[in-house]
Amino acid sequence: MNEAAPLPEAAVVAEKLTKRYGSLTAVEDLSFSVAPGEIVGFLGPNGAGKSTTMRILAGTMSGTSGRAAIWGVSVALDPVGAKRHLAYMPENNPLPEDLRVEEYLTLRARLKDVDPARVDERVRRVMDDCDLTRRASGRLIGQLSKGFRQRVGIADALLAEPRVVILDEPTIGLDPHQILGIRDLIRSLRGKMAVLISSHILHEVEQVCDKVVIINRGRLVAQGRTEDLRRELLPEISFTIVTRADAAALLAACRATEPAATVATLPSVDGWNAFRIGLPSASPARESLAGALIAAGISLREIAEDRFGLEDIFLAATRRAPGEARRP
Amino acid sequence: MRHFRTLLAHELRSAALSWNTWAAAGLFLALMGGIHFFALVEGSRAPSDRTPVESTLWFFWLPLLCVLPLLTMRTFAEERRSGTLSALLTTPASPAAVVWAKFLSTWIVWVVFWLLFTLFPLLTSQRLGTPGDVRLSDPSILWGGLCFIATSGLLHVAIGILCSCVTRSSALAALLAFICLLAMTAAGGAMESLPIESWEWLGWLREPAAHLRTFGHLQDFAAGILDSRPIILYGTGTLLCLGLAILSVEGQE
Numbered sequence: 001m002n003e004a005a006p007l008p009e010a011a012v013v014a015e016k017l018t019k020r021y022g023s024l025t026a027v028e029d030l031s032f033s034v035a036p037g038e039i040v041g042f043l044g045p046n047g048a049g050k051s052t053t054m055r056i057l058a059g060t061m062s063g064t065s066g067r068a069a070i071w072g073v074s075v076a077l078d079p080v081g082a083k084r085h086l087a088y089m090p091e092n093n094p095l096p097e098d099l100r101v102e103e104y105l106t107l108r109a110r111l112k113d114v115d116p117a118r119v120d121e122r123v124r125r126v127m128d129d130c131d132l133t134r135r136a137s138g139r140l141i142g143q144l145s146k147g148f149r150q151r152v153g154i155a156d157a158l159l160a161e162p163r164v165v166i167l168d169e170p171t172i173g174l175d176p177h178q179i180l181g182i183r184d185l186i187r188s189l190r191g192k193m194a195v196l197i198s199s200h201i202l203h204e205v206e207q208v209c210d211k212v213v214i215i216n217r218g219r220l221v222a223q224g225r226t227e228d229l230r231r232e233l234l235p236e237i238s239f240t241i242v243t244r245a246d247a248a249a250l251l252a253a254c255r256a257t258e259p260a261a262t263v264a265t266l267p268s269v270d271g272w273n274a275f276r277i278g279l280p281s282a283s284p285a286r287e288s289l290a291g292a293l294i295a296a297g298i299s300l301r302e303i304a305e306d307r308f309g310l311e312d313i314f315l316a317a318t319r320r321a322p323g324e325a326r327r328p
Numbered sequence: 329m330r331h332f333r334t335l336l337a338h339e340l341r342s343a344a345l346s347w348n349t350w351a352a353a354g355l356f357l358a359l360m361g362g363i364h365f366f367a368l369v370e371g372s373r374a375p376s377d378r379t380p381v382e383s384t385l386w387f388f389w390l391p392l393l394c395v396l397p398l399l400t401m402r403t404f405a406e407e408r409r410s411g412t413l414s415a416l417l418t419t420p421a422s423p424a425a426v427v428w429a430k431f432l433s434t435w436i437v438w439v440v441f442w443l444l445f446t447l448f449p450l451l452t453s454q455r456l457g458t459p460g461d462v463r464l465s466d467p468s469i470l471w472g473g474l475c476f477i478a479t480s481g482l483l484h485v486a487i488g489i490l491c492s493c494v495t496r497s498s499a500l501a502a503l504l505a506f507i508c509l510l511a512m513t514a515a516g517g518a519m520e521s522l523p524i525e526s527w528e529w530l531g532w533l534r535e536p537a538a539h540l541r542t543f544g545h546l547q548d549f550a551a552g553i554l555d556s557r558p559i560i561l562y563g564t565g566t567l568l569c570l571g572l573a574i575l576s577v578e579g580q581e
Contacts, residue, residue, distance in 0.1 A: 060414045080420045088418045094411030098345065110334040111419040 008072035011036045011085075011164045012057060015255030019218075020049055025054045027218040030066070036163070037191040041205035041212040042198040043314055049218035050198045051091050054168050057196070058088035071163045084113060087157035091168040091198075093149060097142030101132055104141060105159060112160035126155040129185060146173035154182065158189075165189065167197045171204060183208055200238050206310040214317040220315035226239035226310055231317040234308050239287060240278045241293075242269050242302040250275055253296035258285035272301055332422040335429035336452045352398040355442045356391050363387045368464075377501040379471035381449045381466040382550065385473040386543075388452050389513050391441070392484060393506055399437055400488025401502035403430045404577070409496040413577070423577040427489065427570055435485045442477050446470060476549035480542065483562040484509055513542050556576045 012034035019027040027049040034040045044050045055061040057068050059079040068075040071085035109119045127133045130151040136144060150173060157165050171179045186208050189195050199205050206226060214222040222229055246262055254261035258279050266274035279285055290303050343349045367383035407413035416426060453465035491504035545558040
């Protein structure tokens with residue numbers, strides 16, 4: 001990496017990006033950014049426009065309107081300049097079948113302007129990092145399993161130590177051990193490279209990413225840190241309660257503490273009644289609910305706050321109308 | 329330029345290791361070997377104005393139509409189909425460097441095929457000819473003809489590359505190249521055979537038609553006549569086709 005270059009405010013900028021295919025709008029008015037060294041998850045249902053957006057950012061497809069910039073360089077005006085800062089692994093990760101892994105990575109290193117004196121060293125390094133050295137370095141790419149092919153794609157992305165890495169579904173087709181390895185690898189890039197990663201495995205994204213950008217039908221529906229999105233998109237917190245009390249008694253006890261509380265009946269557990277109590281997320285009753293219920297004479301077998309994960313955020317975000325998202 | 333050299337070396341290496349190249353080489357040598365054999369047999373039966381080498385070179389259109397499309401068809405069509413072209417274009421290598429590298433490597437392979445062909449007349453002359461008699465190898469016609477093949481090959485390969493750029497199907501690319509090369513090879517002769525003289529409104533075509541005589545160019549080159557017009561024709565045609573190919577690749581970005 002060129003350490004002397006000034007640090008831009010954003011490593012990746014998408015500004016009012018739009019892509020139309022005739023009457024079909026794949027991406028519309030999409031704006032988001034990725035800060036240097038930040039790992040951002042790019043989420044959306046199938047056909048939401050994730051791959052199209054990533055291809056526009058990578059310069060392999062031109063947008064209809066809007067601006068895309070990589071490390072401050074416009075992708076449309078200076079595609080070669082932008083590509084010097086970028087590595088992109090597309091969704092299906094196309095690789096030449098008739099090259100050996102080491103040959104392929106050496107070729108890619110030369111094309112990516114890696115210092116000729118460092119090509120061998122970089123190739124060995126990324127093959128080690130992606131666990132390719134022992135089992136795949138001398139094999140033809142066409143003979144590799146899906147998992148090893150994904151690793152070759154990721155090794156290629158890291159080869160030239162780019163400022164920005166865009167990975168479209170990097171863990172697709174990998175087994176759980178490989179996913180863990182790739183997750184650790186991506187984590188290790190935090191602070192060194194800006195990473196934009198799309199994945200259908202929301203748990204992975206939650207584990208690895210600093211923030212998420214969620215799109216639906218080509219438009220931004222949410223973006224920010226998971227915690228912030230949880231507050232924004234899931235305004236209610238909930239508790240699951242297993243008790244002998246009935247719904248009316250429970251509701252009365254809850255309302256005494258928080259007038260906006262709601263109670264929903266769940267299937268009974270071992271003959272005990274189960275309920276979900278909903279409270280506004282800012283309600284002070286969150287901390288005192290258990291005590292208040294016991295004080296009201298409600299016998300509790302279990303009480304636990306429901307943890308909303310990225311899946312719940314994703315579902316809530318993709319259900320709401322495009323355009324409701326806050327601007328970056 | 330560094331990318332171009334890297335890509336050219338890669339393309340040459342891929343060509344050398346590709347079954348497609350070896351199959352094309354086999355077909356080429358079988359075709360030209362067969363033609364040369366029959367030219368020798370015919371030459372031994374009856375006296376002819378043409379030497380065996382000249383007769384063989386006259387059939388240059390046969391490998392041009394049957395073998396060259398096999399070499400060019402996969403250059404871009406296969407890479408577009410598999411997606412590796414998109415992956416290649418995510419690097420700082422420009423579409424122009426990619427097109428020029430594929431063009432030049434294919435042209436080099438094409439010229440190497442023809443250099444291999446020279447073994448037929450040279451070996452025939454060495455084995456069957458008498459010392460000092462050059463009629464069987466006919467070096468002036470042989471090397472003049474090869475200069476024509478190399479010069480016209482620039483445009484022929486560029487046409488094949490362009491055809492490969494516009495489709496994802498290698499078979500369709502080969503068919504397109506076959507049609508374009510057939511039209512190009514036959515155009516001059518066909519236009520000359522038209523009664524242009526009697527159609528006044530087509531009179532302007534007379535001179536351009538004369539410039540398109542592919543077989544006339546072969547005759548001139550083989551006779552050692554260096555005319556700049558066909559060289560300019562093939563040169564500008566090559567640049568035009570490659571320019572269109574670059575635009576086509578850029579359009580896929």
